[in-house]
Amino acid sequence: MMRRNCSSETSEYNFKTLQVSRPREFVVQVQLNRPEKRNAMNTDFWREIRECFSRLAVDSDCRAVVLSAAGKIYTAGLDLTDNTDVNFQELMSPDKDASRKAFTMRPVIERLQESFNVIEKCPKPVVAAVHSACVGGGIDMVSACDIRYCSSDAWFTIKEVDIGLAADLGTLQRFPKIIGNDSLARELAFTARKFFADEAKQIGFVSRIFPDREQLIEGALELASIIASKSPVAVQGTKVSMVYSRDHTVAEGLEHVVTWNQGMLQSEDVMKAVMANMQKQKPVFSKL
Numbered sequence: 001m002m003r004r005n006c007s008s009e010t011s012e013y014n015f016k017t018l019q020v021s022r023p024r025e026f027v028v029q030v031q032l033n034r035p036e037k038r039n040a041m042n043t044d045f046w047r048e049i050r051e052c053f054s055r056l057a058v059d060s061d062c063r064a065v066v067l068s069a070a071g072k073i074y075t076a077g078l079d080l081t082d083n084t085d086v087n088f089q090e091l092m093s094p095d096k097d098a099s100r101k102a103f104t105m106r107p108v109i110e111r112l113q114e115s116f117n118v119i120e121k122c123p124k125p126v127v128a129a130v131h132s133a134c135v136g137g138g139i140d141m142v143s144a145c146d147i148r149y150c151s152s153d154a155w156f157t158i159k160e161v162d163i164g165l166a167a168d169l170g171t172l173q174r175f176p177k178i179i180g181n182d183s184l185a186r187e188l189a190f191t192a193r194k195f196f197a198d199e200a201k202q203i204g205f206v207s208r209i210f211p212d213r214e215q216l217i218e219g220a221l222e223l224a225s226i227i228a229s230k231s232p233v234a235v236q237g238t239k240v241s242m243v244y245s246r247d248h249t250v251a252e253g254l255e256h257v258v259t260w261n262q263g264m265l266q267s268e269d270v271m272k273a274v275m276a277n278m279q280k281q282k283p284v285f286s287k288l
């Protein structure tokens, strides 16, 4: 496959906690980049990941995303030292009425949820490339991705019960559907038991394991590159339809894709793809 290396960092994605680059044609790599704090999710992160994926959603030079992380581990989850978004001390203080504190918390949690919902709403497929530890909020995040790959040293924990919380950023909603085993999902969420790469693959949480981080990133970029070589109209329609269908009946999903394709079948990409297929050539699709 032809590889145009566009590895330079992109000036339009200038963040403190994320490093964004374009390592392959139409592929964007978003790297969690606070390694000294084990990529713990602080207030800058919650804002930046929201901004980043909102922009990628409408970036015509992006057709697939790899979500990786710099440093020793993938992520330690919620930054337990940052009380900007969630101030546990203030919440426990008896000075303010409980229901008023609850009303204040609601939009805060909704905003944090949106930080990962944007990954699912982004129509470009997102491949999570997980090495070493993926803790708490990390499971929320990668559960919102389309595909998960990991390295053989990876381990995961739905850690929230250990800090006295019910996970509230998507794990409890998405994880059981990903693994298709409600009993095991509950076991892992009730106990915070660590599960390692082999079990993650066996239960369907990740689809491939690579020997180390380097080969993991290479494998994830290769996959993203293949996805990016296909019609963006077809790929993005496929993601939108699969996300919709997960949460609806078969009949509703079919109705949705009829409505989608009654417009999208008019795409020039259909003819280009068919012709290229017949002529055994590689199609070139214009930007979307």
Ligand SMILES: CC/C=C\C=C\CC(=O)SCCNC(=O)CCNC(=O)[C@H](O)C(C)(C)COP(=O)(O)OP(=O)(O)OC[C@H]1O[C@@H](n2cnc3c(N)ncnc32)[C@H](O)[C@@H]1OP(=O)(O)O
Pocket: 036, 037, 038, 040, 072, 073, 075, 076, 077, 078, 079, 080, 081, 086, 109, 112, 133, 135, 136, 137, 138, 159, 160, 163, 168, 169
């Ligand atoms: C409304 C609620 C929204 C979201 C909720 C999400 C829930 C969660 O995410 S629950 C999970 C919370 N996270 C944890 O409990 C993990 C705590 N960290 C660890 O267990 C370990 O750090 C480790 C992940 C296993 C990694 O170990 P190691 O590689 O040995 O690193 P350390 O020496 O422990 O840490 C290095 C450095 O990073 C800081 N750090 C690590 N984790 C966090 C964290 N979660 N929050 C803030 N800071 C963290 C650690 O303090 C060290 O900092 P120094 O300045 O070097 O001391």
